[in-house]
Amino acid sequence: MIKTVHHDLLASQQPWVKVESNPMGDANQSTLEVTELRVVRGGNDILKSISFRASSGELIGLLGPSGSGKSTLIRSLLGVQAITGGSARILNSDAGSPALRGRIGYMAQGSAVYLDLSVRENLRYFAGVLLQGPTEVARVLDVVALTPLADRLVSSLSGGEQARVSLGVSLLGSPQVLILDEPTVGLDPILRRDLWRTFDDLAGAGATVIVSSHVMDEAARCARLLLLRDGMLLFDDTPTSLLATGATSNYDEAFERLIEGDQ
Amino acid sequence: MSLRRTLLTTRRILEQLRHDPRTIALMLLVPTALVGLLAWTLTDEPGAFDSIGPKLLGVFPLVVMFLVTSVITLRERSGGTLERLFTMPLTKADFVGGYAIAFGSLAIVQSFLVSVLSYTWYGLAHQGVPWRISVVALCAGLLGTTFGLALSAVAHTEFQAVQFMPAFILPQLLLCGLFIPVSRLPTVLRAIADVLPMTAAVHAISPLQTNPYYLGQFAIMLAYILVALVVGAATLRRSVK
Numbered sequence: 483m484i485k486t487v488h489h490d491l492l493a494s495q496q497p498w499v500k501v502e503s504n505p506m507g508d509a510n511q512s513t514l515e516v517t518e519l520r521v522v523r524g525g526n527d528i529l530k531s532i533s534f535r536a537s538s539g540e541l542i543g544l545l546g547p548s549g550s551g552k553s554t555l556i557r558s559l560l561g562v563q564a565i566t567g568g569s570a571r572i573l574n575s576d577a578g579s580p581a582l583r584g585r586i587g588y589m590a591q592g593s594a595v596y597l598d599l600s601v602r603e604n605l606r607y608f609a610g611v612l613l614q615g616p617t618e619v620a621r622v623l624d625v626v627a628l629t630p631l632a633d634r635l636v637s638s639l640s641g642g643e644q645a646r647v648s649l650g651v652s653l654l655g656s657p658q659v660l661i662l663d664e665p666t667v668g669l670d671p672i673l674r675r676d677l678w679r680t681f682d683d684l685a686g687a688g689a690t691v692i693v694s695s696h697v698m699d700e701a702a703r704c705a706r707l708l709l710l711r712d713g714m715l716l717f718d719d720t721p722t723s724l725l726a727t728g729a730t731s732n733y734d735e736a737f738e739r740l741i742e743g744d745q
Numbered sequence: 746m747s748l749r750r751t752l753l754t755t756r757r758i759l760e761q762l763r764h765d766p767r768t769i770a771l772m773l774l775v776p777t778a779l780v781g782l783l784a785w786t787l788t789d790e791p792g793a794f795d796s797i798g799p800k801l802l803g804v805f806p807l808v809v810m811f812l813v814t815s816v817i818t819l820r821e822r823s824g825g826t827l828e829r830l831f832t833m834p835l836t837k838a839d840f841v842g843g844y845a846i847a848f849g850s851l852a853i854v855q856s857f858l859v860s861v862l863s864y865t866w867y868g869l870a871h872q873g874v875p876w877r878i879s880v881v882a883l884c885a886g887l888l889g890t891t892f893g894l895a896l897s898a899v900a901h902t903e904f905q906a907v908q909f910m911p912a913f914i915l916p917q918l919l920l921c922g923l924f925i926p927v928s929r930l931p932t933v934l935r936a937i938a939d940v941l942p943m944t945a946a947v948h949a950i951s952p953l954q955t956n957p958y959y960l961g962q963f964a965i966m967l968a969y970i971l972v973a974l975v976v977g978a979a980t981l982r983r984s985v986k
Contacts, residue, residue, distance in 0.1 A: 560832050583834040594825030598761045607760075610753040611833045635764060651829070 511537040513659055513690040514559070518568035521554055521713075528554045530713040531568065536692070538658065541685035543704030543721075544694040545737075551713040552694045553591065556663050559692075560588055572659055584612045587652035587660040587689075591667070593644045594651075597637040601628050601647050604636060605654065612655045619654075625680070626650040642673045649677070653684075660684060660691045666700065678703045698733040709737060716740055746838040754835070754843025755850075758817075762851075772813060772851060776805035777859050784867035795870050798863055800923055802878055803946030805859065806852040806886035808914055814848055814893025815906040822897070827981070837978040845890050845974070852886020853879060877959065878950060884966040885946045891973035892942075898980030917943035942969040 514536040521529040529551050536542055546552050557563035559570055561578020570577035573585060595604045605619045623629045626646040631639065636647055645665060652660060662681070666674040678700070685691045685705075693704065701707055702721050709717035709724075717724060717740055721733070728736030762769055780801055787793040821827040830840065860878055863869040892913065900906040920930070920938035927938045927948075938944045942965065948954075949962035 562828055562831060580834070583832060586832060588829060588832045590825045590829060592825050594829045596757070596761060596826060597824070598764050599757070600764075603757070603760050607753060607757040608829075608833065611750055611830065611835045613749075613834075 511539075513538050513573055514692075515571045516559075516568075517570075519555070519558060519565060519570050520567035521551075521558055521563060522566040523554070523563075528713055529558070532710075532713075532715050533568075534708060534715065534718055536690050538688050538690050539685055540690050540706060541681055541704050542690070542692045543701055543707045544692055544710065545698060545701055545707060546696065546710035546716075548696050550710040552696075552710055553663055554713075555710065556661050556692070556694060559661055560586060584655060585657055585659065587654070587657035587662075589648050589652040589660075589662040589665050591663045593636070593648045595636055595644070595647050598635065600633050600635055601639070601650075602632040604647060605650055608651045609654050614655050622650045622653050625653060642669050645669060645673075645677075649680070656689075658689055660689050662691070662693045664694055664696070666695060666697070674700070698737055701733045709740065711741060746836050746842065750835055750839040751842040751846065754839055755846040758843060758847040759850075761817075762847075768813070772809055773855055773858055776801075776809060776855060777862055779805070780859055780863055781867055784863070784869070794867070797923065798867070798869050799878065799950045799952075800921070800947045802856055802859055802863075803881050803885050803950050804918065804921065804923065804943060806855055806882050807889040807943055807946060808910075809855065810848045810852055810886045810889030811893045811896075811914065812889075812907070812910055814844060814890045815897045815900065815909065816903050818844070818894055818897035819900060819903050819906050823902075837981045840981065841891075841894055841974055841978050844894060845887055848890040849883055849887050852889070853883050855886070856882025880963070881946055881949045881966075884949075884963065884970065885943075887970050888942050888946070888966060888973070891970050891977055894977035895973045895980060898977070914943075917941050920944060921947045923947065940965065942966055945969075 512535050514534075516535070517533050519529055519532040520527070532555060544552050544555065554563055558565050559572060559577050561582065565577070572582055575581045596607075599607070602619065602623070605622055606616070609615065609619050609622075620629075623632055626649055628643070628646055628650060631643060636644055639647070649662070649665060652662065660681075666677055669677070681691050681693055682703070693700075695701075701724065705720065707717060707719065707721055707724055708715060717727075724733065724736045724740070725731060728739040730736050730739065780798060783801065784794045784798060787797070821830075827840075856879060860875065860882075896909050896913065897906060900909060920927070920934060920941055921943040922938070927935055927944060930938055945962040945965035949959055949966070
């Protein structure tokens with residue numbers, strides 16, 4: 483269903499270079515540098531001290547139980563959550579700095595599009611804000627396979643279709659960094675598979691893609707996993723290494739053992 | 746601030762309304778019908794409609810635009826679209842300006858409909874100047890829009906936003922001279938009424954005053970619009986603490 487993406491993105495994004503995934507990050511191609519990031523909200527330590535780096539071409543799964551701080555981490559990277567301590571730098575700018583606006587694709591939990599507009603009108607407005615024209619709208623409609631539904635009101639679409647509209651908005655302008663907060667929640671298995679293929683393609687085309695999820699089974703789809711628990715980064719390595727650490731073939735079990743070992 | 750992004754925002758808001766014809770109909774037809782009803786009730790009171798009718802042209806745009814704007818802005822907050830826009834290069838001024846232009850134009854259409862029907866069908870004999878009535882309606886619409894934007898920051902739910910209506914609108918309605926002339930109010934109330942935005946709108950429509958008097962009333966309205974715009978933009982936060 484969402485097959486054209488790789489080709490389209492490569493065609494429109496000449497500067498992107500496909501790089502091998504590198505779990506430890508690389509100073510030269512680093513798109514994201516989080517150093518001892520701390521967020522206190524309402525007197526609670528939501529994020530305690532998070533450090534990691536990411537490079538272009540990486541598909542990173544941000545996993546953890548609900549309430550572990552995933553959304554807060556994502557919102558700090560986007561600059562909509564104030565940072566208490568440490569730093570988060572994206573594309574060589576501090577998170578939230580005006581220079582970054584429009585350079586990070588963001589898909590929030592919940593659709594965050596206008597339900598009372600058509601798919602095309604939504605994309606046209608957000609594209610306009612990014613100073614992009616109809617060509618970009620047509621490209622994105624194609625990537626998320628919504629061209630046939632372009633003139634339907636978003637409120638009349640199914641949950642999965644609405645999620646694709648939201649993803650489409652975050653792909654406008656082919657941002658170098660994509661941050662997707664629980665994009666597959668509540669979707670059927672086929673659609674989830676298609677979305678993960680899209681994420682894979684986007685990373686393949688050179689973007690840094692961070693996908694949060696609380697479903698451990700989705701872990702295997704990422705080359706690199708960040709496991710968050712109680713505002714701490716518990717694990718940062720490949721899925722294979724996670725299974726090896728837990729001496730199991732089940733991701734949920736591996737995570738449980740990791741937590742037990744941590745206590 | 747970018748004019749292009751402001752106008753795109755205006756277009757997007759008008760597109761949203763276009764998909765919701767019932768809201769447009771309510772915004773345009775309810776005030777028109779209400780003024781008609783008022784004219785009807787005053788059929789046997791010579792001159793009464795001529796004195797009350799025009800004042801409503803300053804009251805309706807303020808009330809209607811206030812309600813619509815506070816609810817629609819709140820929807821942007823709760824629906825996540827505002828947060829998304831703030832990760833993009835859209836300034837607060839673009840956002841607030843887009844709303845002001847969209848609803849300001851609707852206020853003009855609304856007042857045009859009401860005044861055309863008032864002067865023809867409802868038989869209004871008013872010595873006001875039509876252009877001044879239009880400008881007052883625009884200002885009143887902008888007052889409603891900008892106050893709606895500012896207050897939507899305080900309200901956390903659409904239900905709360907609607908509760909602000911009686912708190913914000915009704916006192917002004919009582920003091921603006923609709924029921925009893927401002928000059929006959931007790932001294933303290935009169936001092937308050939004289940600086941309220943709705944009173945200024947009603948005064949700016951009243952006939953047979955001097956130009957400096959009208960200018961003063963427009964100045965009061967403009968000052969409120971500017972203050973509400975600044976407050977509205979200031980309370981739109983890009984990030985939470």
